[in-house]
Each structure stands twice: as structure tokens, then as C-alpha cells.
Amino acid sequence: MPHRPFQPRIRSGKISDYFTLVKASPDTPARLGELATSHGIVPTPAFLPVGSQGTVKTLTPEDLKSLGVAIVLSNTYHLYLRPGIDTIERLGGLHQYMAWDGPILTDSGGYQLFSLARLCQVTDDGVLFRSHIDGSEHRLTPELVVGFQESLGADIIMALDECPAHNEDLAKMRKAVERTYRWAERCRKHHERSDQLLFGIIQGGISPELRQLSARGITSLDFPGYAIGGLSLGEPKELMWSMVDETMPFLPQDKPRYLMGVGSPEDIVEGVSRGVDLFDSALPTRLARNGALFAMQGRQNIRKAVYKNKGGPVDPDCDCYTCGTFSAAYLHHLFKCEELLAYRLATIHNLRFITRLIQRIKDAIQQGTFSDFKNDFLGQYQVTDEEVRLAQKQKWLDVQQQ
Amino acid sequence: MPHRPFQPRIRSGKISDYFTLVKASPDTPARLGELATSHGIVPTPAFLPVGSQGTVKTLTPEDLKSLGVAIVLSNTYHLYLRPGIDTIERLGGLHQYMAWDGPILTDSGGYQLFSLARLCQVTDDGVLFRSHIDGSEHRLTPELVVGFQESLGADIIMALDECPAHNEDLAKMRKAVERTYRWAERCRKHHERSDQLLFGIIQGGISPELRQLSARGITSLDFPGYAIGGLSLGEPKELMWSMVDETMPFLPQDKPRYLMGVGSPEDIVEGVSRGVDLFDSALPTRLARNGALFAMQGRQNIRKAVYKNKGGPVDPDCDCYTCGTFSAAYLHHLFKCEELLAYRLATIHNLRFITRLIQRIKDAIQQGTFSDFKNDFLGQYQVTDEEVRLAQKQKWLDVQQQ
Numbered sequence: 001m002p003h004r005p006f007q008p009r010i011r012s013g014k015i016s017d018y019f020t021l022v023k024a025s026p027d028t029p030a031r032l033g034e035l036a037t038s039h040g041i042v043p044t045p046a047f048l049p050v051g052s053q054g055t056v057k058t059l060t061p062e063d064l065k066s067l068g069v070a071i072v073l074s075n076t077y078h079l080y081l082r083p084g085i086d087t088i089e090r091l092g093g094l095h096q097y098m099a100w101d102g103p104i105l106t107d108s109g110g111y112q113l114f115s116l117a118r119l120c121q122v123t124d125d126g127v128l129f130r131s132h133i134d135g136s137e138h139r140l141t142p143e144l145v146v147g148f149q150e151s152l153g154a155d156i157i158m159a160l161d162e163c164p165a166h167n168e169d170l171a172k173m174r175k176a177v178e179r180t181y182r183w184a185e186r187c188r189k190h191h192e193r194s195d196q197l198l199f200g201i202i203q204g205g206i207s208p209e210l211r212q213l214s215a216r217g218i219t220s221l222d223f224p225g226y227a228i229g230g231l232s233l234g235e236p237k238e239l240m241w242s243m244v245d246e247t248m249p250f251l252p253q254d255k256p257r258y259l260m261g262v263g264s265p266e267d268i269v270e271g272v273s274r275g276v277d278l279f280d281s282a283l284p285t286r287l288a289r290n291g292a293l294f295a296m297q298g299r300q301n302i303r304k305a306v307y308k309n310k311g312g313p314v315d316p317d318c319d320c321y322t323c324g325t326f327s328a329a330y331l332h333h334l335f336k337c338e339e340l341l342a343y344r345l346a347t348i349h350n351l352r353f354i355t356r357l358i359q360r361i362k363d364a365i366q367q368g369t370f371s372d373f374k375n376d377f378l379g380q381y382q383v384t385d386e387e388v389r390l391a392q393k394q395k396w397l398d399v400q401q402q
Numbered sequence: 403m404p405h406r407p408f409q410p411r412i413r414s415g416k417i418s419d420y421f422t423l424v425k426a427s428p429d430t431p432a433r434l435g436e437l438a439t440s441h442g443i444v445p446t447p448a449f450l451p452v453g454s455q456g457t458v459k460t461l462t463p464e465d466l467k468s469l470g471v472a473i474v475l476s477n478t479y480h481l482y483l484r485p486g487i488d489t490i491e492r493l494g495g496l497h498q499y500m501a502w503d504g505p506i507l508t509d510s511g512g513y514q515l516f517s518l519a520r521l522c523q524v525t526d527d528g529v530l531f532r533s534h535i536d537g538s539e540h541r542l543t544p545e546l547v548v549g550f551q552e553s554l555g556a557d558i559i560m561a562l563d564e565c566p567a568h569n570e571d572l573a574k575m576r577k578a579v580e581r582t583y584r585w586a587e588r589c590r591k592h593h594e595r596s597d598q599l600l601f602g603i604i605q606g607g608i609s610p611e612l613r614q615l616s617a618r619g620i621t622s623l624d625f626p627g628y629a630i631g632g633l634s635l636g637e638p639k640e641l642m643w644s645m646v647d648e649t650m651p652f653l654p655q656d657k658p659r660y661l662m663g664v665g666s667p668e669d670i671v672e673g674v675s676r677g678v679d680l681f682d683s684a685l686p687t688r689l690a691r692n693g694a695l696f697a698m699q700g701r702q703n704i705r706k707a708v709y710k711n712k713g714g715p716v717d718p719d720c721d722c723y724t725c726g727t728f729s730a731a732y733l734h735h736l737f738k739c740e741e742l743l744a745y746r747l748a749t750i751h752n753l754r755f756i757t758r759l760i761q762r763i764k765d766a767i768q769q770g771t772f773s774d775f776k777n778d779f780l781g782q783y784q785v786t787d788e789e790v791r792l793a794q795k796q797k798w799l800d801v802q803q804q
Contacts, residue, residue, distance in 0.1 A: 054735065058742045060727075083710060083735045091713050091731055099727050308485060311493050325462070325501045329493055333456065333485045340460045343742055 018197065018224065019256050025370040029248065029275030032365050035225075035256050037071075037103040037155035038195040039095065044256065045272045045361055047263055047354050048073040048105055048280035052112075053082065054098045057285055058344040059351075061100045067320070067348065068355035071155075072100060073280045076148050077109030077116065080138075081131050085148045093153035105280070106154035108145045108187075110161035110180075110201065111229065111261070115397065122162060124179060142186040150193045158227065159187035161201040166235040173205040174213075181217040188221050199225040199258060206239050208246045215250035226251050227258040232281070234393050237267075237386060244274055251275075265294060265357055266383050272361050273374050284354050286396075288346035291335045294353035298382030302346070307332035320352035321345075420599060420626065421658050427772040431650065431677030434767050437627075437658050439473075439505040439557035440597040441497065446658065447674045447763060449665055449756050450475040450507055450682035455484065456500045459687055460746040461753075463502045469722070469750065470757035473557075474502060475682045478550050479511030479518070482540075483533050487550045495555035507682070508556035510547045510589075512563035512582075512603065513631065513663070517799065524564060526581060544588040552595045560629065561589035563603040568637040575607040576615075583619040590623050601627040601660060608641050610648045617652035628653050629660040634683070636795050639669075639788060646676055653677075667696060667759055668785050674763050675776050686756050688798075690748035693737045696755035700784030704748070709734035722754035723747075 023032040033044040049056045049064065052075040056064060064072065079088060088097045095101055113120055117129035126141030142160045149157035160183045162176040180203045191198045200223035204210035219226060228247050231240045244259065251257050256277045262268075263281025271279060284294070291302045295315040302314060313323035314331060322331070322345040334342035357377075364373035384392075425434040435446040451458045451466065454477040458466060466474065481490060490499045497503055515522055519531035528543030544562045551559035562585045564578040582605045593600045602625035606612035621628060630649050633642045646661065653659050658679045664670075665683025673681060686696070693704045697717040704716060715725035716733060724733070724747040736744035759779075766775035786794075 053739045053741060054732070055741050055743045058746070060723075060743065060747075082739055083731070087711055087731065087735075090711060091729060097729070097732055099732070309489055309492060321462075327493060327499070329485070329489065330456070330499055330501070333489075337455045337484055339455055339457050340742060340745055341457045341462065344460070344746065345462075 019254065021254065023365055025273075025365050026368050027371050028273045028374075030272045030361075030365050030370045031275060031277070032362055033256065033277055035277070037197065039101060039103045039155050040070075042070045042103055042278075043362070044277040045268070045358055046070050046278055047268060047284075047358055048278065049285060049351055050075075050280055050282040051098070052078040052282075054079060054088075054094065056347075056351075057289065058347045061098070061102075063348065064100070064351075065102070067351045068359070069102075069351065071103040071105060073105050073107060074098070074152075074154065075107050075109060075112060076145060076152065077107075077112035079106075079152060080109065080140075080148055081133055085151050089151040089153075093151075095153060103156070104154040105156040105278075106149050106152055106158065107260075108149065108158040108160045108201075109140065110158070111163045113140070114163045114165070122179070124182065126160075142183040143190045146187045146190045146198070150191070150196065153193075154196065156197045156199060156225070157191075159184040159198060159200050159223070161203055161229055163203060163230050163233075164205065166206055166230070166233045168205060170205075170207060170210075173203075173207060173210055176205075177203050177210050177214045177217070180214065181221075184218055184221055184223075188223065197224040199223055199227050199256075201227045201229040201260070202247055203230045204243070204247075205230055206235055206243060208243070211243050211246040212250065215247045219250055219252065223255075225256040225258060227260050227278075228276075229260045231259070232261040232267075232393075234390065234397060236390070241270060241274070244271070244276070248275055263354070264383075265354065266378060266381055268354070268357060269361065269374050269377050272365075273370070284350040285347050288350040289343045291342075291346065293331075293346055294350050296380055299384065302328065302331050303335050304332075314349065315353070318349060318352060319356070320349050322349045322352075421656065423656065425768055427675075427767050428770050429773050430675045430776075432674045432763075432767050432772045433677060433679070434764055435658065435679055437679070439599065441503060441505045441557050442472075444473045444505050444680075445764065446679040447670070447760055448472050448680055449670060449686075449760055450680065451687060451753055452477075452682055452684040453500070454480040454684075456481060456490075456496065458749075458753075459691065460749045463500070463504075465746075465750060466502070466753075467504070469753045470761070471504075471753065473505040473507060475507050475509060476500070476554075476556065477509050477511060477514060478547060478554065479509075479514035481508075481554060482511065482542075482550055483535055487553050491553040491555075495553075497555060505558070506556040507558040507680075508551050508554055508560065509662075510551070510560040510562045510603075511542065512560070513565045515542070516565045516567075524581070526584065528562075544585040545592045548589045548592045548600070552593070552598065555595075556598065558599045558601060558627070559593075561586040561600060561602050561625070563605055563631055565605060565632050565635075566607065568608055568632070568635045570607060572609060572612075575605075575609060575612055578607075579605050579612050579616045579619070582616065583623075586620055586623055586625075590625065599626040601625055601629050601658075603629045603631040603662070604649055605632045606645070606649075607632055608637055608645060610645070613645050613648040614652065617649045621652055621654065625657075627658040627660060629662050629680075630678075631662045633661070634663040634669075636792065636799060638792070643672060643676070646673070646678070650677055665756070666785075667756065668780060668783055670756070670759060671763065671776050671779050674767075675772070686752040687749050690752040691745045693744075693748065695733075695748055696752050698782055701786065704730065704733050705737050706734075716751065717755070720751060720754060721758070722751050724751045724754075 018036045020034045035042040121128040145160040161180045200218040204214040258278035259276045310328040314328045364370040420438045422436045437444040523530040547562040563582045602620040604616045606616040660680035661678045712730040766772040
């Protein structure tokens with residue numbers, strides 16, 4: 001397969017040839033950047049909607065564009081099992097398969113192997129596992145995973161990592177950190193496509209020492225970008241942010257930083273304030289399908305009886321298609337009737353809420369007022385109670401493993 | 403509520419003030435017409451997608467417009483139960499509620515009372531029934547049903563009819579015909595909105611004598627349009643068409659004729675050739691959600707393994723968004739993964755197939771070549787085997803009653 005040459009972004013203020021820091025916040029680590037990929041530039045901070053199976057649930061590529069989505073995430077693990085990497089490669093790669101001509105990031109499957117797959121056996125060589133779909137046995141190695149991502153042709157690809165549960169014992173966690181390092185090294189060596197950016201992933205669970213160890217190790221391999229993995233797995237928020245804080249000092253300024261699996265409105269604001277450039281999470285789209293719609297005052301449950309006769313939009317501040325076209329009452333009715341249109345309209349709203357939030361964040365950084373913005377936003381946006389949140393998260397993790 | 407005055411269509415060749423016969427086929431009863439409603443003109447023949455709960459499943463109003471849909475059907479029975487007629491009326495009527503500014507036809511609920519509702523008790527006064535959703539008890543009368551349709555504000559509304567199963571005994575069927583007549587009379591008397599067209603419904607099961615009796619009775623009440631109801635309920639196709647043939651001679655030339663619940667591609671062609679102007683059916687959209695996609699050679703099951711690696715569109719002749727954007731392989735993948743986008747993309751294709759079929763029918767009538775078109779189409783389009791079709795239909799009717 002002919003690989004298109006990667007076109008690095010050249011400009012006067014460049015820090016490296018594919019990532020440009022455009023503006024830094026005066027009093028926080030927040031920053032504006034531009035990440036050049038083979039399928040276009042991603043202005044950062046950016047949120048990646050999750051399309052694990054090659055589709056952001058309910059939406060077309062045109063929907064994503066009109067929502068202001070700059071880059072989407074898909075998943076090697078899911079696509080490997082269905083429809084199979086060779087199928088997508090034969091049909092011209094993932095961009096053509098899903099008819100999305102913008103940038104794509106594929107996750108390596110590291111997280112999915114430990115959360116979705118069954119009877120997962122990890123050795124230094126790689127991972128033996130059974131498919132969560134049909135129980136069939138498979139083996140993945142760092143080299144195979146990089147090869148698959150080269151075949152899929154995503155613009156940003158991820159090294160294979162070992163991602164244990166957050167409450168795993170320290171010895172096992174240390175072993176995972178060491179193995180993740182060695183796998184990252186093998187991925188780096190095996191990766192050939194010059195039109196893709198390969199990111200390394202930092203692990204270390206909830207141990208400050210292991211986080212630092214992992215960050216030192218992975219960054220020593222000189223990847224074009226770094227992800228913080230193994231968080232948002234059911235640990236308390238406070239602990240999550242303290243792990244991010246332990247890790248960030250080790251990440252170079254001039255490379256993009258990606259906080260994996262994190263993407264609630266409040267977490268995006270918190271993450272940006274710590275210098276994170278990229279976020280992904282299925283939360284905004286999954287919540288939408290459950291009828292939980294974002295608004296500036298917090299999540300609104302559209303199924304509640306109070307919406308039955310509400311003539312205005314769910315979120316009067318919103319400029320999305322859903323809010324501009326339909327009443328909250330109609331959306332409530334669609335959810336009550338379990339009409340398929342409900343899930344699409346709610347997804348449109350929640351993703352638009354996120355892309356507008358990102359835009360407001362960018363404007364604030366541009367104007368040097370990000371600290372004020374953060375305080376205003378977090379003062380106004382009512383976050384889900386931590387106990388409720390952790391219970392919901394555990395329920396979701398349990399459902400995934402069934 | 404102020405009722406907008408109905409704007410009849412005035413033109414030289416007019417036969418009546420709201421329905422214009424534009425062109426007749428030289429050698430069949432097929433005809434082109436224009437049906438003027440308060441929300442625009444419906445060129446006939448026309449197919450009405452079914453949006454029983456105020457939404458054509460998976461589609462937005464913009465989708466419907468771009469597919470060339472001129473008029474949609476919704477259902478008094480469903481909307482009465484959820485969200486309630488008063489809710490929709492308070493929110494400005496059904497057009498505003500579902501954000502569709504084109505013509506709407508509401509069915510009276512006659513068919514649904516006998517197919518969906520439970521413990522249905524029919525008296526001369528009306529119908530006592532239990533909701534299929536929550537078992538709650540309700541009573542409907544011809545007057546109430548007309549009043550509800552006035553509150554909803556559809557452009558074309560239907561008289562309440564009694565619609566027994568096709569294999570009901572003759573005595574009971576005769577009773578239903580007589581009662582449908584008396585109810586039609588009461589609907590006619592009770593209807594006040596001058597901006598709505600009230601259609602009468604002819605019943606009579608599979609008895610030629612009762613079909614004629616019903617047709618004579620209902621047409622004597624001088625409705626602005628006539629529907630043939632009580633067909634496509636599991637009886638053989640041949641019998642269905644013979645009942646249509648018994649009925650058509652009694653329907654005036656200068657009024658629109660509506661064949662209820664019929665809308666497969668082959669049935670639309672057959673119906674038009676008998677002089678039918680309007681069709682509705684959930685079949686094209688329901689089949690789509692089951693992965694059965696229309697093509698000129700007949701239905702294609704996109705779940706079949708043969709599509710896994712097929713790079714081209716499902717139907718190379720089609721100009722719809724789905725066929726223009728995605729491969730059959732991708733659609734196959736979405737169906738295999740039960741991804742919600744699958745249902746929308748397939749619905750777009752099947753409805754576009756129908757609107758293009760209607761367009762080809764209209765072109766053929768215009769050019770005086772409809773007979774040839776019909777023969778060509780029916781020669782090419784492989785119809786589902788009658789035994790399989792009846793088994794599928796019965797399964798569907800059974801599912802509805804569960």
C-alpha cells in the first residue's frame with residue numbers, strides 16, 4: 001500500500017514540525033496548539049468522540065463535521081474482531097471505510113483487552129485473549145498491533161499498553177509499568193509509516209512513584225506524543241487528578257499530551273488547566289443515549305416528567321440542530337417511546353455542547369482569561385455527586401465485562 | 403384555536419377545488435393528480451411514510467424533505483396514548499410538535515384499536531379498550547376521534563372505522579360494515595375545521611358483496627376523499643387485489659383514493675395501475691431496520707456474508723445519501739454490530755427507493771407509457787415468495803399483539 005508522505009506543518013513559531021504551540025495561558029499550564037496530521041490540522045485542546053466500531057454511534061460523518069468535531073477515535077481491538085483488519089485494508093483503509101476524511105486516532109486495544117476481552121493472559125510476548133463477542137481465541141503483540149494500525153491507516157496510533165484495574169496490587173502494577181515500557185519500545189521500533197504519529201502511553205495506576213517511573217521511561221523513547229492511560233477506571237476523581245499532576249511535569253512542553261478516557265465537561269476544563277491537549281471519552285455520547293443532556297447548569301434528565309409539556313429547547317443557550325428544531329417536550333416524548341431518533345438528537349446536542357465548551361476554552365486561553373473561565377464554569381456547572389458517579393461508573397464497567 | 407382557512411387549488415383544468423387530475427394513463431386507470439392541503443400540494447400518486455408516534459423512525463424532517471417525501475402519516479391512537487392529544491395541542495399542534503411543515507395525514511386509530519389495543523369492546527356508541535402500553539382503560543367514539551384530529555391539526559384526517567380481521571365470519575363483517583357507515587356519518591357531521599380534508603374509509607373484509615355495500619354507503623356521504631381499509635391484513639395478495647377491483651368502480655374519479663397499509667414496491671405499481679392515488683405502509687421503513695434493502699431486482703439482505711467485503715454501494719442505481727457515501731461492506735458491518743447508524747442509513751435508502759419509484763411511475767404516466775413501465779418493473783423486481791410473505795406478515799401481526 002502506498003503511504004502518503006506526512007506533511008508537517010511549517011510555520012515561523014514552530015516548536016516541532018507537527019505540533020505548534022500557539023498560545024499559553026499566563027497563570028495555568030493551559031495552552032492552545034495545532035496538531036498537523038495527514039488528514040488535516042487538529043486545533044488543540046480537542047475532544048475526540050468515540051467511534052470504536054468505525055462509527056460514532058448514531059451520527060454520520062457530515063453530522064460530525066457540522067458539530068465542529070476535528071478528530072475521531074476508533075479502536076483496533078473492536079475493528080480487529082469486527083469486520084477484521086484485512087477487510088478494512090482491502091476496502092481502502094479506515095478513512096474510506098467509515099467515509100470520514102478528517103483525522104482519526106486509533107487506540108491500540110490495550111485498555112479493551114483488560115476491560116472487554118475474556119480470559120486475558122499477559123506474557124512478555126503479548127496478550128492471549130478470548131473475544132467478548134464469540135469467545136474465539138486470539139493473540140496480540142506490540143508488533144501486530146502496530147501493523148494493524150498501519151493497515152487501518154489512522155493518523156495517530158497508540159502503542160500497546162498493559163492497563164490493570166486501578167485497585168490492582170502494587171507489585172502487579174509495577175510489572176505492568178515495566179511491560180508497558182518494553183512493549184512501547186517494540187512498537188516504536190516496528191512502526192514504519194511516516195504519515196502516522198505513534199504516541200506512547202504512560203501507566204502506573206494510582207501510585208505516584210509508578211506514574212513517575214512510567215513517565216520517565218516512556219518519554220525516554222521519544223514518541224511524537226504522550227498519553228496518560230489507566231485513569232478514569234473507577235478511582236475517585238481527586239486521585240485521578242493527583243496522578244495527572246504527578247505525570248505532567250515529565251511530559252515535554254513541545255509535544256501533544258492526551259488524557260485517555262476522560263471527557264466530561266468538568267474534566268475537560270480541569271484537564272486543560274493542567275496542560276492536557278487531547279481528550280477522548282464515550283461519556284458524552286453514552287449519556288446522550290441514556291437521556292442525560294448537558295446544559296450549563298449540569299446534566300438534565302430529559303425523561304423527567306417536568307419536560308413533558310416544555311415548549312422551548314432543552315438548552316436555550318445551545319445552537320445545535322436539536323435545540324434549534326425541537327422542543328424539550330418532543331425529545332421527552334421520543335425518549336419515552338424509545339424512538340431511535342431520540343438517541344441521534346441527544347447525541348448531536350451533547351457533542352455540540354462539548355465542541356462549544358472547547359471553543360469557549362480556546363477563546364479564554366487566547367484572551368488570557370482561562371483561569372476566570374474555569375472558575376466561572378465550575379461554579380455554574382453542577383457536577384454529578386461523586387458517590388453516584390462512582391456507582392454509575394462501576395455499573396458501566398460491570399456491564400462491559402458481561 | 404384559530405383555524406387557518408383552507409386554500410383550495412384553483413386552476414383551469416380543475417375537477418374539484420382541492421384535487422386536480424393532471425393526466426390519465428391511456429390504457430389503465432393510473433393517473434397523475436395534485437392534492438392541495440393547508441401545508442402544500444401533494445403530487446399523486448404519493449407514498450406516505452409512517453410516523454405513528456410523531457416521528458418517521460430514525461429520520462429528521464430534513465431527511466424526509468431531502469428524500470422527496472411530500473406527506474407523512476401519523477396516528478391518532480398512538481398520539482392519544484403518548485404524549486396525549488392535549489399536550490400536542492398546547493404545544494401548537496402536530497406540525498410544530500414534530501417540526502414538519504409539510505402535509506400530514508392522521509389515521510383515526512380504527513385499525514390500531516383492532517390490531518394493537520387489548521380487550522377491545524365495540525358498541526354502536528364507540529370502542530372501549532385497554533392501552534397496549536400500560537393496560538389503562540379508554541373509550542373512543544367517532545366524535546372524539548374527529549375532535550382529536552382537529553386538535554392535532556393534520557391536513558387530512560380519517561373517519562373512525564371498524565376493522566375486523568380478514569378471516570372474521572361474514573355476519574360479524576357485515577355488522578362492521580354497517581357500523582363503519584354510521585360512524586362515518588357521525589364523523590362527517592362532527593367535523594368542523596375547514597382547513598382539513600376528512601376521508602371516509604371503506605371496509606368489507608374479503609367479501610365482494612360487503613365491499614360493494616360499504617363503498618356505496620361511504621361514498622353516498624360525499625367525503626373529500628376515500629380510503630380502502632381492512633386489506634393487507636394477512637390475506638393472499640390475489641384476494642387483496644380482487645377486493646380493490648370490487649371497490650374501485652364505486653369511487654368517484656374526481657376524488658383522491660387511498661389504499662391503506664399497502665406500500666411494497668410491487669404493490670405501489672399494482673395499486674397505481676388500478677387508479678390508487680395514495681399509499682401508506684410501515685413496510686419500507688420496517689424492512690430497512692431489519693436489513694432488507696430495496697433494489698431493482700428485489701429486496702437484498704445486507705446481513706448476508708456476501709456483503710462483508712463488497713466495496714460498492716448496496717444499490718448502484720441509487721442516488722441516496724447512503725449509497726453515495728458508504729459501501730455495502732460498511733452497512734453490513736453496522737448491521738452485524740447492531741450500530742444505530744445502520745437503521746437510519748437503511749431507512750434513507752428504502753424511502754429513497756420508494757420516492758424514486760413513484761417518480762418513475764409519474765414520468766411513465768406523463769409519457770403515456772405506464773403499462774410498459776409496469777410490465778418492465780414487475781418483470782425485473784423479484785417479489786418475496788407468497789408463502790414466506792404471509793408467514794412474515796403473520797409473525798409481524800402476532801408481535802404487534804404481544
